[in-house]
Every structure is written in structure tokens, then in C-alpha cells.
Amino acid sequence: MRAFFLKVAAVIAFAAPAQAFDTNATSAWVYDVQTGTVLMEKDADKPIPPASMSKLMTLYMLFEALEDGRVQLDTQLPVSSRARAMGGSTMFLNEQDRPTVEQLIKGIIVLSGNDACVVVAEGLAGTEEAFARQMTERGRQIGLENSTFHNSNGWPHPEHRMSTHDLGTVARLLIQKFPQYYKNFGLTEFQYEDRAPSNRYNRNPLLKLGIGADGLKTGHTQEAGYGLVGSAVQDDRRVIFVISGLDSDRARAEESERIVNWAFRQFTMENLVPAGETVVDAPVWLGTESHVGLTTENGVNVLVPAGVKDQVKVEVVYDSPLPAPIAKGDQLGNLVVTIPGTRDTITPLIATADIPEAGFLGRMKGAVIQLGQRAISSVAN
Known part of the structure; x- marks a missing residue:
């Protein structure tokens, strides 16, 4: 029967209906970690130029290498002429330097070191090109559906792309899987070997505002505009947000603070x-x-x-x-x-x-x- x-x-x-948040960013994603709730999204799955925010994937790969024992925090890595020649934000490394993995982590997070990313890429994969291919492959495995990497640091490339959703996914994994290394994202300054003392400050505009912000990474290129992957904790709640496409450093700072305040004030846990x-x-x-x-x-x-x-x-x-x-x-x-x-x-x-x-x-x-x-x-x- x-x-x-x-x-x-x-x-x-x-x-x-609930009133939606109207962001000035061209692409955005806001996420509550405890409940797994996407609070807001705007073109969140559209592949966009991520600029230095894609350094989060380089750090994810490095943290995995630390976890499986391929490197330790005190492992020293060589600096190639290619790494030394990188422009933009740097640690001011040269071929005579042998920075440790711990120093490179801080240099990438605080100084947004393009040279530091190349050192990590070459140290783990031999070449930056091979490392970028590994980033793309590993990204697919951890759920990055709209990310393709062509370098380790977000240097402008027509096919180097991530979505704000994917950036938020990497941020969540960094927080949840690597708490012992994630604490570095809260550092407000770092200086390598007393070089460029005026360039030692973290560009994250939220860290000193007293709103619970403890990470993650800013980004800016002419094509991408100003962006930020951020996270903040208040009481028992953690919020992760990603914004991109703002037209100035100031606009990025103001929009980031506005989003954090909205995410914590507009919602209550039931x-x-x-x-x-x-x-x-x-x-x-x-x-x-x-x-x-x-x-x-x-x-x-x-x-x-x-x-x-x-x-x-x-x-x-x-x-x-x-x-x-x-x-x-x-x-x-x-x-x-x-x-x-x-x-x-x-x-x-x-x-x-x-x-x-x-x-x-x-x-x-x-x-x-x-x-x-x-x-x-x-x-x-």
C-alpha cells in the first residue's frame, strides 16, 4: 500500500517588511556570526577588484601553513628582488633581510605590505604565480564561489577578483579557525627594523573608536575605490562587514562606523x-x-x-x-x-x-x- x-x-x-539599510558602498555584505544571519547585502556576489583586502586570503594560506607545520612563527624567509621592487604599501624589505613569519604577518596586517605578501607567496609555493593558483584552488574548497587570484597582494590585474561575500567568508574563517593569529588584526602599529617610522600605523579607521572593532583589512586602488573588511564585537555578538567602492578614505571610515552602529542597534537577539x-x-x-x-x-x-x-x-x-x-x-x-x-x-x-x-x-x-x-x-x- x-x-x-x-x-x-x-x-x-x-x-x-523591515526597513533596509541604504549603504553608499557599491558592493556590501553584513553578517552576524552568532546566528549566521546576513543582515544586509548589495551586489555581494559580484566579482570586483578587491585591492589589498585580498591579502586576507594570503594570510589564510599562511595560517594554514602554520597549522600543518610547514612553517613556524620564527621561520625566516628570503626576500627576492621581485619582492623588494614592489610598490605601493610595503615593509621596506630588501634582499639582505630575513623577516620571520611573525613579522610578515604583522607587516601584511598593519602595514599592508605588498612586498611581505610576495615573500610569503614565494616562501610557500616557490613563485607568486604558483601561489596565486593555489589561492584560487583553495578558495573554491572553502566556499569562495566568485574569487580568482592572480597575485598575492591585490595588485591591480584585470582578472584578480573577489566578491564582498567571499571576502566576508574568508574573514569569518580567519576569526573562527585561527583565533591565536587573528589577534594580530587588532594591532594599531608595527615597525620593521626601525624603518619608515611615520608609516607604522594600521589603516583600519575603526580600531581606536571604542566600538569593539578588532580587524580586519582596508583596501584601495583607483579601480576598486576605498574598501574595508571589518569586524566588531559588542556583548555576545560579533558582526563582520565588507564594503567596497567608496570614493574617499573619509567616506570609508564614516560608512564603516555607520554600518557597525546599525548592525548592533537595529537588531535584537530573540x-x-x-x-x-x-x-x-x-x-x-x-x-x-x-x-x-x-x-x-x-x-x-x-x-x-x-x-x-x-x-x-x-x-x-x-x-x-x-x-x-x-x-x-x-x-x-x-x-x-x-x-x-x-x-x-x-x-x-x-x-x-x-x-x-x-x-x-x-x-x-x-x-x-x-x-x-x-x-x-x-x-x-
């Missing part, structure tokens, strides 16, 4: 489903029990725009009835939270108990009940 399944979508509440709470008792087809509870693994916390707590749409979606056998922990549906202006939050719903398949008599009884329900439905229609 065949079961006839119905997609169930139980609506708990209905949502009304616990919609406590951990372990049963969301729904779903009908079971041909099982030893007629229903099974569906719950979430860790509960559901969402960010709700201020003043619209009662305007959130929550749907419980599953195929009904659920066929036995069912094992505790099986994913059987989803809880979908919709807040206009942000992407839907989708949380898996899992079974709270084992439901074995019924024996022969139980299956026959279930089939009879199902036929009866179909007959009633046909009469009603």
Missing part, C-alpha cells in the same frame, strides 16, 4: 525555540507510534529588527506523514524563519525518538486508516 504524503507548512506568525524543545508532533506512517516529536539540535536564535518582534514569520516544513522506521536524530524537516530584508534562516528539524516500523498487523491497520482518510477526503471534495 502506497502512502500519500503532504508537504506541511505550519505558519506560527506572519511577517511585515530565542524563538529553546534547545531541546519539541516544535511539532508529526504524524508517522506505518510506525509503532502514531507521532514523533520534531526538535532542533541547538535551539533557534534570530536577530529581529528593533520594534518588530511580533512580525516574524516562522514555518515548520516536513512531508506528512513521515514514513517509519525513524531513528532519533534523523533530519525530517526544516524550521524556516523569514524576516524581510534578510535571508531566511533555515534550521533542520530532527526526530526526538526512535520509531521502528510496525509489524504486519500494524502495517495493515495503518493501511486501512489511510484508505479511510482518503475516502473521507474524496467525499468531502
